[in-house]
Amino acid sequence: MAATHLLRSSLFLQNPNPNTTLKPHHHTFKPTTIKSTISSEPNTPTPPPISKHRRPADESIRQEAHRRHDNSSKNTFSAKYVPFNSDPNSEESYSLDEVVYRSRSGGLLDVQHDIEALKEFDGAYWKSLFDSRVGKTTWPYGSGVWSKKEWVLPEIDSDDIVSAFEGNSNMFWAERFGKQFLGMNDLWVKHCGISHTGSFKDLGMTVLVSQVNRLRKMGKPVYGVGCASTGDTSAALSAYCASAGIPSIVFLPANKISMAQLVQPIANGAFVLSLDTDFDGCMQLVREVTAELPIYLANSLNSLRLEGQKTAAIEILQQFDWEVPDWVIVPGGNLGNIYAFYKGFHMCKELGLVDRIPRLVCAQAANANPLYLYYKSGWKDFSSVKAKTTFASAIQIGDPVSIDRAVYALKNCDGIVEEATEEELMDAMAQADSTGMFICPHTGVALTALHKLRKSGVISPTERTVVVSTAHGLKFTQSKIDYHSKVIPDMACSLANLPVNVKADFGSVMDVLKKYLESKDSRQ
Numbered sequence: 001m002a003a004t005h006l007l008r009s010s011l012f013l014q015n016p017n018p019n020t021t022l023k024p025h026h027h028t029f030k031p032t033t034i035k036s037t038i039s040s041e042p043n044t045p046t047p048p049p050i051s052k053h054r055r056p057a058d059e060s061i062r063q064e065a066h067r068r069h070d071n072s073s074k075n076t077f078s079a080k081y082v083p084f085n086s087d088p089n090s091e092e093s094y095s096l097d098e099v100v101y102r103s104r105s106g107g108l109l110d111v112q113h114d115i116e117a118l119k120e121f122d123g124a125y126w127k128s129l130f131d132s133r134v135g136k137t138t139w140p141y142g143s144g145v146w147s148k149k150e151w152v153l154p155e156i157d158s159d160d161i162v163s164a165f166e167g168n169s170n171m172f173w174a175e176r177f178g179k180q181f182l183g184m185n186d187l188w189v190k191h192c193g194i195s196h197t198g199s200f201k202d203l204g205m206t207v208l209v210s211q212v213n214r215l216r217k218m219g220k221p222v223y224g225v226g227c228a229s230t231g232d233t234s235a236a237l238s239a240y241c242a243s244a245g246i247p248s249i250v251f252l253p254a255n256k257i258s259m260a261q262l263v264q265p266i267a268n269g270a271f272v273l274s275l276d277t278d279f280d281g282c283m284q285l286v287r288e289v290t291a292e293l294p295i296y297l298a299n300s301l302n303s304l305r306l307e308g309q310k311t312a313a314i315e316i317l318q319q320f321d322w323e324v325p326d327w328v329i330v331p332g333g334n335l336g337n338i339y340a341f342y343k344g345f346h347m348c349k350e351l352g353l354v355d356r357i358p359r360l361v362c363a364q365a366a367n368a369n370p371l372y373l374y375y376k377s378g379w380k381d382f383s384s385v386k387a388k389t390t391f392a393s394a395i396q397i398g399d400p401v402s403i404d405r406a407v408y409a410l411k412n413c414d415g416i417v418e419e420a421t422e423e424e425l426m427d428a429m430a431q432a433d434s435t436g437m438f439i440c441p442h443t444g445v446a447l448t449a450l451h452k453l454r455k456s457g458v459i460s461p462t463e464r465t466v467v468v469s470t471a472h473g474l475k476f477t478q479s480k481i482d483y484h485s486k487v488i489p490d491m492a493c494s495l496a497n498l499p500v501n502v503k504a505d506f507g508s509v510m511d512v513l514k515k516y517l518e519s520k521d522s523r524q
């Protein structure tokens with residue numbers, strides 16, 4: 001059903017004019033309890049002592065953070081924008097407080113940290129600092145992103161941070177799935193989609209919206225924040241902006257995102273434009289519009305986003321007690337995330353937390369596979385494609401803005417690109433769900449890549465492998481309903497689990513249950 005069309009008229013009436021709320025103000029996410037506090041002073045070489053305390057009733061979590069350790073005044077770490085993969089002699093750079101998305105030559109930018117300053121502390125220091133912050137409510141370090149603040153946005157005042165304590169997502173040991181379908185015993189699914197707005201985009205959006213909050217407080221003319229989206233970026237943008245009282249504007253391809261995704265920005269009060277084009281068309285438009293209007297661009301073309309997303313890689317290492325997995329498989333669309341993972345792993349190696357990085361696999365839907373085709377050509381011929389409809393609708397992208405970043409990442413980690421047909425991705429999703437997960441179709445794409453690489457022997461049964469699950473399955477229930485109802489044309493839906501219609505009397509119910517139990521081995 002035409003989700004965007006269905007809601008179009010009512011959303012038009014409900015949305016306030018985004019340009020009427022220009023005054024920046026603080027966001028309102030405020031955890032209410034503090035269990036314990038660990039000083040998070042970044043320039044102290046040994047982890048500080050743990051002290052138990054209760055915050056006074058009239059003090060907010062931020063005020064407490066200020067009182068205990070206002071580290072912004074002592075901070076010696078810094079970061080700036082530089083042209084992506086630039087000549088080491090290039091002197092082109094920009095402050096993160098500038099509004100800039102492209103280099104002088106029109107290329108991508110990257111956030112470059114002062115690695116020498118970070119290197120003044122050894123790997124053991126960083127590991128114990130990051131470990132000391134996990135699972136706490138200390139502002140802002142209770143967030144999985146901001147627990148790595150020195151590596152993310154070292155100069156931002158903690159007061160300006162807009163956070164929902166994102167990150168620290170579950171690493172699920174896919175024991176049954178691994179054994180039953182892949183003959184693997186060390187398979188893990190990093191559930192980045194079990195998050196505030198239901199996708200990994202929260203990791204990047206907390207960083208971007210925090211920086212916007214800072215810019216607005218500095219009096220920079222940023223009246224709103226805008227993005228093109230296949231559903232998850234817009235959900236994250238609108239939630240974080242709403243939390244901070246910043247207007248958000250989202251460009252969505254009409255009829256191409258799930259109802260659950262569409263309702264997120266609507267509910268969060270974004271200005272929602274439903275456009276009769278695909279994601280690539282929306283992306284083109286938002287780039288043109290943000291060049292003309294004081295609207296800050298929130299897509300991953302903006303390298304700030306990737307600083308947050310890279311923390312998922314650091315978190316994976318942390319969750320394995322800083323042991324490096326052999327493989328990490330990530331579904332790819334606009335291709336910022338695969339580079340973010342590479343960057344996170346690479347920083348850990350460069351700063352001495354680990355001694356190697358995993359091999360990365362980027363998995364694409366066969367219906368939207370420009371990176372796969374490029375990889376198969378031996379990195380010779382890149383052309384964008386017209387992305388076709390896919391159940392993995394959030395990666396229905398034919399002209400990825402971060403193509404150069406993805407190629408760089410994959411070349412530098414001996415990476416691989418795989419693809420999944422619609423039937424493959426839906427079957428993989430159904431298999432995973434049948435073992436207790438409830439994943440999104442994009443994760444089905446990543447699992448298909450794993451199937452193929454296991455089958456070809458590239459990934460061995462004992463290699464530690466992490467599949468990155470990028471969104472919550474509840475955002476994509478319609479695809480699961482279609483699959484289990486066997487209504488998808490030309491798809492066998494071989495794992496469909498149809499409900500049984502039974503007469504509501506004891507005898508009929510007993511009959512079907514006996515048959516069911518007979519069909520089951522008692523150990524199954």
Ligand SMILES: Cc1ncc(COP(=O)(O)O)c(C=O)c1O
Pocket residue numbers: 199230232233300331332333334335336337338394395440442470471
């Ligand atoms: C659920 C989901 N998975 C994967 C991706 C791919 O991420 P990227 O665009 O960074 O390649 C996206 C967005 O594009 C997404 O929303």
Ligand SMILES: N[C@@H](CCOP(=O)(O)O)C(=O)O
Pocket residue numbers: 201227228229230231232233234298299300301333334336394395
């Ligand atoms: N899947 C994304 C597509 C846009 O990607 P971005 O990382 O460049 O914002 C979405 O959910 O919109």
